[in-house]
Each structure stands twice: as structure tokens, then as C-alpha cells.
Amino acid sequence: MVQIKFLFALLAVMTIVLMEANTVSARDCLSGTFGGACWAWSGEKCRRLCIEEGHVSGHCSGGMKCWCEGC
Incomplete structure (x- = not known):
């Protein structure tokens, strides 16, 4: 039962990361x-x-990287 909850949580996190x-x-x-x-x-x-750096703005992505907007 614990393994199923862990796999479900892992799947949810991976889905969020891919969507982001x-x-x-x-x-x-x-x-x-x-x-x-x-x-x-x-x-x-x-x-x-x-x-x-001269860009419009910036944001953090799901991959934990800083992306600048308006390059």
C-alpha cells in the first residue's frame, strides 16, 4: 500500500514537472x-x-532553472 502511494506521488510530481x-x-x-x-x-x-541582464523579466521553471523572458 505504501509503494502504491509513493508511485502515485512520484507520478504526480513528474506530471507537474513536465507540464511546467x-x-x-x-x-x-x-x-x-x-x-x-x-x-x-x-x-x-x-x-x-x-x-x-537586459531582459523583460524572469521566472523559475519546474526544472528548477531561471528562465529570462524576452530574449
Whole structure:
């Protein structure tokens, strides 16, 4: 029973990650200055660094990368 719950949770997480990965636009590019994993609480840092790099904005993806918008 515990294994089934674990597999269900793993499947749910993987689905969210794949859905989030598909939301990255073709006009987005990875930040050149953001280091490490981009967690939900580091979204403001990602946005700030992307703006400093000359982009419109930035966001963290499900793959924990900082993507800059308007590249």
C-alpha cells in the first residue's frame, strides 16, 4: 500500500514537472548569472537578475532553472 502511494506521488510530481517544462516560451533563455537551483522562493531573485541582464523579466521553471523572458 505504501509503494502504491509513493508511485502515485512520484507520478504526480513528474506530471507537474513536465507540464511546467512545456510552458517555457521559445523566446525565453536561461539566465547567465543565476546560480544554483531556482526554487519558488527564489523567483524574485531570478526576475531581478534577468532584468539586470537586459531582459523583460524572469521566472523559475519546474526544472528548477531561471528562465529570462524576452530574449
